[in-house]
Amino acid sequence: MERMVHIFDTTLRDGEQSPGASLTSSEKLEIAKQLVRLNVDIIEAGFPASSPGDFEAVRNIAREVKGPIITALARAVKSDIDAVWESVKYAERPRIHIVLGSSDVHIQNKFRRSRDEVMDMGVAAVRYARSLCPDVQYSTEDASRSDKNYLFKVIESVIDAGATVVNIPDSVGYAVPAQWGRLIADIKRCVPNIDRATLSVHCHNDLGLAVANSLASIKAGAQQVECTINGIGERAGNASLEEVVMGIRVRQSYYRAATDITTSQLCPTSNMVSQLTGLALARNKAVVGENAFAHSSGIHQDGVLKNRNNYEIFSPEEVGAIGTTIVLTARSGRHAVRHRLESLGYKVSQEELERLHSRFLAVADTKKEVDDDDLRAMMSTAETLIASRRL
């Protein structure tokens, strides 16, 4: 029996912090409504204390978006917590999210206080937030570089103070999957009151491991994952929602977990976020990239045309992609050329195909990709020669 993993989307908060990705209030609302269609569990709508515009955007989303929990970020200070509450309190299910550093690097260089003083700040912030809202999430910023015993003590203290969700961030993308999974397992084993809170993770991609670390945490028992559409976010970004979700889905028996995401909305959501933020996707981006279902070599094209299962571990329909594409290049074989010609309405015999294929290769050698127009041009000259029959 699989556990349900909650998907916490922070595209509108951490994602919007991507350099060059600022969104207007109405664009944020449009994305939030799409996140409802995607069926995420929690939407982090912004950081209201950062600007009046962000405050407004969070309040609009809290008022208009129904279904998911709506949260927003606060530092562990009263004015930030007030700004979050004043903007999310209109939601059906509001949550206050507090973040405070737990590593010595942050404690010494950001706060210039002692460990105990910083822990007291966190506990006081949670108590205050709980006086306003029944759902309070606490993030131990820079957990991956924190002293383990201190981290455990902080987690226990904020749960005692009323935190309902404890989020463990790898804020700087420093974690390694096996070690990070062990940390999550140790938190479950060593923090005595951990069962009273939901355990969450938030991983950054500085070393390209955000998704791997998130999946390792799920394997170790994390119940919530923070991620963003297309993996956008500070610096190299966050764990990509579509990769985490499809990772769990395709390898369900390994993770023994599931999500409530409507996966056929993954590509539409990815396209919307890419267009509105102006952050283009790499063609080879996993799950939602233009090449995710494009097959180029002759061996692969032949294999996938015989049975998609030969070279695809999930279908384009499952993630709302347009479909499998066969990219015709000089490496394409007869099977792929015939398949594309038939999809364009031409019917060719085996004998005709032999001749057409050598013509095709002559065209393919002159360009990177042979498109439908090239094929039509090839056929219009070929038709007079070989009298091929239209379907």
Ligand SMILES: [Zn+2]
């Ligand atoms: Zn982050």
